[in-house]
Structure formats: structure tokens, C-alpha cells
Amino acid sequence: MPKTEKEKGFVDIVKKRYKPKGAFHIIEANQPIYNKDTGKLAGVTNPRDMTYIHSYGGEAVFFDSLGKGRLMASRCDNKKCETKGSIYEPFRIFCPDCLRKNTVIDITEKAQKTAKIHSFIITHRSGAFNTLPKPIKFINIEFDEEVVTILMSVLVVGEPEIGKKVVPIFRTKNSTYTIMDLMFVVEGTKESELPEDFTF
């Protein structure tokens, strides 16, 4: 059963402090576990329903931009760094080599032009809390040579194949402010084929 508004937890930041409001946990009684063969008590269930509070820190710009239809990455611009010019997607706040703060850059157009599948996997399995339709088509995405990493995401229109060109789509309506606001479709997909709430 989905939670009602009264059963949800919300958080704001006021004067640099978290201000939670609403319900962050719901108490439920534990239950005995019996061995049906012997009739003996073996243990108990321990129900837990909690809501965590989590800071994106310097990555917040990445997650905020997805709902605006933009794919942000970061680049080391430190002239003294031997890996200067490397672009990171997944976004890294700091350069892993010189540990200077990276420059935030927009790679939406680069992704639209150069993204292709490096590897993929299709699975019918998932864990608790999954909201993706199954089978899930995991893909790893290469961009051009400036991007030194390989982004993981999911393909939601088309069939995956190594080397196939893909383009990003964004959950610009009803954003979740998570990585679930970014998915990919094969090149040539029409706007009408996109999942609900997504746009190019």
C-alpha cells in the first residue's frame, strides 16, 4: 500500500540545519517465529520502516539538472594536473589525481552525439524497492575520448548491443531527483515512444 501524505517524511534545510517533518518511521509489532515441526519458539520478526536523510553535497547540481533535461559532468582544469582535461561521468566533485575541485560542465549535446553502448546486461531479477519495469536492460555508456569513464544507466526503448548509439532522456515531469531521472533510448527513437514523464 502506498503511504499517505501523513505517513511520509519531508526535510528542509533552514539556517544550515535539517528540519524534518512528518513520519520517518512507522512502528509495527514483532511476531514470533515457531518451528512448525517441533512447536518450539526459534526467534521473532523485527519490522523496520525508516526514511533516511541524505546529502548530495557537490553532486546536487547533477541530480537537479536531470529534471531540467541537462546532463552535467565535471572536468579537471588544473593546469598542473597530468590528467588535465579529463571529463568525468559519473560526475566527480574532485579530480582523483590532483584532488582539486573539478569544473562543472554540461555534456548534454556531447551525449546526444556520441553516446554508445560499451556493455550491457538484461535481467529479469530485481531487489526490493525496484521501480523499473522488467526485464531491466542495464547499459554502460561510452562518450567521446574526452570522457574517461563509462556511465551506467538503463535502456528503456530498443534492444541493447555493444557499439549501438543511444541518446539520453530525462524525467522532466514528476522528477525523482535521483539517477532514475536519467535513462537512455536507442538512436532514432521518437518522442512518442518515450516512457511517461520523460523528454529528450
Place this chain on the structure above:
Amino acid sequence: MIKFSDKQLKIPKLMRPVYLATVGMSKFDRAFPETRTEELCIEALTAAADFVKMTPRELKQYIHTCYYGHFADHFGDQLLGEAVIHDRLGLDPLGNIGVKTGGATGGSAMWEAVKAVASGYSDCTLALGWERMDEVPTDEGNHLIACAADKDWETPLGHIYTGYYAVMAQRYWKIFGKEEDSFRNTMAEIAVKNRGYARMNPYAHGPLKITVEDVINSPIVAYPLRTLDCCLMSVGSACGIVCDEKTAYEITDKPLRIYIAAGSHTLRVADRRDMKIPLLPNEKPGVYDDLGKRFPGGDRYPGFTSFLAARMSAYYAYHMSGVNDPSEDLDLVELHDAFTISDIQTYEDIGIRPYGEGRDYIESGDAYVINPITKKPGKLPSNPCGGLIGCMHAVGATGLMQIAEIGYHIWNRWDEIHESEEKWKKFDRKKPKDWTSLQVKGAKRGLAISHAGVGSHVTCTILMNPNNLLKED
């Protein structure tokens, strides 16, 4: 491009020789609904005492500090579980610490225990690991395991670790396996071998007498991986006691020399950057210059097809211990066969075969206790206990179980541990009528790889009979 400095490539040095004095294990199973974790840990430590004909009380008198491997606190809803176990083992007020490095947790606990002895801080240490993954429903367990991936960038995508891992298998399958049926068969042979070996192991909870066809026809988990290609999910405990030379010979007249090293690589496979292949002692410069030509797409290193952490742990451990060529210098190995395909990848990472040729280790018969082609002893048997696919994967205990199993072979006591009718009965398991000894005859040196997730942490442990060392101290 990642580059290492000379200081980073320094060969680790133990400041004095370290010995493995004894080991012990509990029974392993998918679930223990009527057994507390401490009961399993006490079973493992008691077995270690029995192995050197001591009472637990006598053995405990030697222990100075303790290193506990337990990965997934959130499965058991118990923080400081190490303190619970430490108290129940009756080892307070000794110093202890918990180690958590995913699937490599057991190996990492031993890494810490060895360093404590090598430095002189302790003369005798306990490395003990356990895992408890049976106390949540499977789908919630999948979510909890997926929490070992990046919580912002990966976990929300399906809450299923298999998805983050199997993309590597897919890439290896296509680039190095060339999607050949023969490669698919080789993968299946690993599952057949390891589940078959597990039939001879009373501790194992995944023994099966199966065929290549059974593996290939088992349900798909994530193509090309099928159910029987995948490791078990287990509960249980294992331990080892390591000492300086004097203490080791007080506990037993046959301690083993132990060397151990660790490597690491990114938590997200996404973050892997290109680099040159670090070479092991048995690889000549230039050997991989044409790798991309022979295997188109295989020139990105480590890419998705290799485990840099495994290579680095082997690099350090081989140089520490004097191993030049694992196939020539070692008598057996216990590898982290989380999946059949990752087992093949590891053969290459640790230099049993060159990159791109891992499959040959199985196809040649070298990886078997008895080579199925020549009917003679295999050159370098792997996973005679059944490995993670056939014996167990109780995360925090796995690396320690592997070290224990290598030890049993070098001590020439594998049969004593695995054969007795009494033990099969105690574990409520039926000993097969065709039970066969898998003791690797004349084993003097062995290796165990303990590996985390997509390769974030790996340890390489090498055990040797002290009379058969390869390098002077």
C-alpha cells in the same frame, strides 16, 4: 591513464616471518533458523583448537589481538557485531577490530592479522569471519547487497547487484569468449567441476552431480550467466590463527608460512580509467602489445574484462613470496569463483594464463585435481573444496575458508577434515557412496584469492611449507 609511482609499487615487507598455526570452520548452509551467529563462530574456533589438539581455552591463551571479518551489518540489524562475537568467544579485554571489504572481507581480516604479527605488535592473532544473510526475505537481501554499489548512481537502478556486475561478464563473453559455444561450455565445466568437488566436502551446501548441459539449460539470471554459473549465498564462520615463529611452534610442530597482499579498484565499474597492464613476474614486456588485435575491443585495460585489484594483489604477493610463475611454483589455488566467467577472468589477472587465454586453464585439464584428459594429477588444481559455487559464500568467512582449505592440503590433512563419517552425520549430510579424496598429493605451496564485488578489494594469500620457501627472508 592511471600511472603508479615507484613508491606505490614498493614490494610490501613483513618485518618478521609470519606463520599460520591452525584453522577452523563451521558447517555452511543457506540458513540456520535455529542457530545464533555466535554458535557458528564458536564452532569455527573450537575446530581450530581441535586441529592442534588443544582445548579452546588453551588456544585462546595465545591470542593477543583479534581481527573480525563481517561485511553486512545491515542484514543482521546489529552494529558492533564484532563486540558481540568477541565477548561470546570469551576474548575480552583483548583489542579487536572489525574489517569490512565486501566479498574480500575474510581475506582482509587475515591481511590485518598478519600485519599485526609482522610488525611485532602481537605474537599471536585471530582472524575470524562470519556472515548472516538468511534473516531477511530474498528480495530485501538483493536490495541489501545492492547497497554495496554506489547508493546514488547504481543502487536505485533495479536494486540488484547482478546488474552492475554482469555487464563485465557480458563484455568478457563477447570480446574474449567471442560468444563461442565452446567458451560457453568451458564456463559450464567450471560449475560442473566445483559443484562436483563440493560433493566430497561435508561443510559444503551446494554439492551437485551435474553436466555441462544442466548448466547451459539452467534458468538465465543475466545472460550469459545462468543459475548454475553463480555462487551460493551462505551462512557460516571460518577462522585462522597466525603467529610469529616462536609462538607458532609452541602451538604446532607444523606451522605454515603465510604471505598476504591487497589491491583495490573503483567501487563503480563506471570509474575505471585506462592504464597500461602491470606485468607479473612471468610476463615479458610487450606481451600484450597485440592484445587488441587478437581480441578486438580488448585493448582497454582493465576495462570491464579484468580485475586490476586482483592483478595488483598478485603483483605484491608474488614478489613478497618469490613466486615467479604460479603454475610452476604453486601446487593448488582457491579462487573467488563468484561466477564461472569471473573465475576465468581471475586466471588471467593472477598470471595462471595470459590475458585472453584464461579458458585454456580449464580446457587443458590443469585446473582439476585429476586432469580429465591425461588422467594424471592436474598441474594446478583450483577450488577442490567446491569454491563459492559449490561450497559456500558466507561473505565475511569466505576468504578464511579458502585459506583453511589450502592449509589442509599443505598439512596433508585434507582427508582427515573431509572424510570422517562422524562429521557428515554431525552436519546432517549424506556422504556420497563414491566419496573420493581430493587431497592434492605432495602440496607444498598454495594461493587463495579473496575478492569483493566488482573488484573493489582483493587479497592474495600465499601459504608455504616452511621447508619449501622460494625466497630467503
